[in-house]
Amino acid sequence: MSVAETRSLRDDLESFVAAQMPGAHDVEVVDLVPISSVGNARQAWGFAVQWRDGDKVERVSCVMLVKAEAGQLETQVAPEFGTVRALWGTGVPVARALWMDPTDGALGNPFFITERVAGTADMSLLRRAADDPEARTIALDLADAAARLHRVDWRAMGVGDILPAVTTDKAVLAQVAYWEEIFERQRLEPLPVLVFAFDWLRDHPPATDRVSIVHGDLRFGNLLYDDGHITALLDWEMVHLGDPVEDLAWAYRSLWSLEKFLPVDDFLSRYCELTGFTVTADHFLYWRLFNEVKHSIISLTASRSFDDGRTRNIRHADRATTVTTYLSRFMEWLP
Amino acid sequence: MINPTISQLLGGVAASLDETVLPELAPGFPRNQLVAAISLIRRAAAADERIGIYLWEDNRDITEVLREVAPLVGLDRPPPDVDAGYPTLDDLRRRNLALQHQLIAIHDTLREDRGSARAQAALRALFERMLARESQINTSTWV
Numbered sequence: 001m002s003v004a005e006t007r008s009l010r011d012d013l014e015s016f017v018a019a020q021m022p023g024a025h026d027v028e029v030v031d032l033v034p035i036s037s038v039g040n041a042r043q044a045w046g047f048a049v050q051w052r053d054g055d056k057v058e059r060v061s062c063v064m065l066v067k068a069e070a071g072q073l074e075t076q077v078a079p080e081f082g083t084v085r086a087l088w089g090t091g092v093p094v095a096r097a098l099w100m101d102p103t104d105g106a107l108g109n110p111f112f113i114t115e116r117v118a119g120t121a122d123m124s125l126l127r128r129a130a131d132d133p134e135a136r137t138i139a140l141d142l143a144d145a146a147a148r149l150h151r152v153d154w155r156a157m158g159v160g161d162i163l164p165a166v167t168t169d170k171a172v173l174a175q176v177a178y179w180e181e182i183f184e185r186q187r188l189e190p191l192p193v194l195v196f197a198f199d200w201l202r203d204h205p206p207a208t209d210r211v212s213i214v215h216g217d218l219r220f221g222n223l224l225y226d227d228g229h230i231t232a233l234l235d236w237e238m239v240h241l242g243d244p245v246e247d248l249a250w251a252y253r254s255l256w257s258l259e260k261f262l263p264v265d266d267f268l269s270r271y272c273e274l275t276g277f278t279v280t281a282d283h284f285l286y287w288r289l290f291n292e293v294k295h296s297i298i299s300l301t302a303s304r305s306f307d308d309g310r311t312r313n314i315r316h317a318d319r320a321t322t323v324t325t326y327l328s329r330f331m332e333w334l335p
Numbered sequence: 336m337i338n339p340t341i342s343q344l345l346g347g348v349a350a351s352l353d354e355t356v357l358p359e360l361a362p363g364f365p366r367n368q369l370v371a372a373i374s375l376i377r378r379a380a381a382a383d384e385r386i387g388i389y390l391w392e393d394n395r396d397i398t399e400v401l402r403e404v405a406p407l408v409g410l411d412r413p414p415p416d417v418d419a420g421y422p423t424l425d426d427l428r429r430r431n432l433a434l435q436h437q438l439i440a441i442h443d444t445l446r447e448d449r450g451s452a453r454a455q456a457a458l459r460a461l462f463e464r465m466l467a468r469e470s471q472i473n474t475s476t477w478v
């Protein structure tokens with residue numbers, strides 16, 4: 001983005017923010033800079049909002065996520081923003097959600113703004129030695145964060161009005177149906193192994209006894225950490241109401257697993273101790289299988305977006321090749 | 336003339352970009368684009384000479400299984416995979432797509448009828464072999 005374009009964005013953003021703060025005087029957006037390391041389909045910006053309150057100048061540091069071109073997910077800004085805003089103050093580590101525009105009106109694309117949280121999302125932690133104490137405490141913190149999230153009384157918080165409601169008996173199959181519908185729209189060829197995989201998932205849903213807020217992408221890489229502790233869970237694009245075990249299985253996929261710092265059985269023990277829930281091996285395995293299929297569909301969506309010319313991000317071009325590995329795992333783990 | 340092969344050309348292009356262009360780019364989106372492009376070119380170089388035999392083997396294997404399984408679920412046995420002439424890559428791709436559709440049709444029939452265990456086992460074994468073959472040409476760095 002050119003300097004002139006950045007200046008124009010700053011001006012548009014300043015107008016938007018000022019309109020959200022009718023009681024504030026001399027609202028200014030300052031220090032607007034892109035944060036290049038965040039996300040695939042969203043451009044992240046850091047900035048500060050300054051305003052005058054009597055003789056005092058107030059200031060808040062912010063992060064803005066702007067939906068960019070097509071990518072690997074088909075999601076809307078409003079459910080993500082609404083859920084994160086509802087979770088503020090519940091003990092779940094989230095950034096304070098400030099403002100949102102789900103339309104193309106203010107900046108040309110939907111976006112939302114949160115308060116900036118201290119911490120890093122640096123993935124290099126995964127390369128540390130297995131006995132690294134900071135990595136272990138972060139893994140334990142992830143179990144704690146999942147436990148807090150999954151025990152939240154989402155009905156009382158009104159999240160049932162933000163996310164599609166599901167009943168306990170339909171929670172699993174609702175997710176299978178959601179991803180299968182995307183599969184049918186995004187695939188570039190019939191892919192019989194995925195057809196088989198979806199049928200297997202539909203035929204073998206585990207019994208669940210609760211519906212929770214499910215982050216949908218709960219993992220190392222989608223969190224900020226500072227001094228050995230998680231300061232915020234990020235990237236709530238796939239948040240939904242569903243079976244909480246989905247999140248636990250996703251957190252330990254091999255791409256981002258903290259297994260070498262905290263074995264999955266220890267992670268689950270911690271989680272169960274905090275929640276009072278039980279996670280059986282079969283139930284966990286089902287979601288491991290599901291997640292290989294889910295990630296396959298995310299990859300197919302990325303490839304389709306590139307193939308259709310809706311993104312020019314070359315990282316998406318060849319993503320369909322990952323499906324082979326994910327489905328090989330699926331077949332290997334299948335009972 | 337057969338040399339340099341497409342694989343050699345693409346491999347050389349990837350190496351050139353990696354050694355002469357990439358070091359000149361600062362961190363950021365253009366550099367990320369080039370890294371992804373180099374990775375993709377390397378995969379294309381590795382797969383180019385194997386794609387024909389991959390499709391030919393896949394088509395032969397799927398056809399054999401379909402011929403075995405179709406009568407077990409009351410469907411007509413598809414004709415054997417006999418080519419009149421040397422198939423082009425486009426022929427092989429078209430045949431593979433058609434076979435994928437037939438495979439799904441047989442799977443759907445099996446599922447509705449709770450068909451024979453022998454047929455289900457044959458399909459599952461086929462899926463595993465298909466993935467094993469795919470993994471020979473799909474060497475993604477994103478897994």
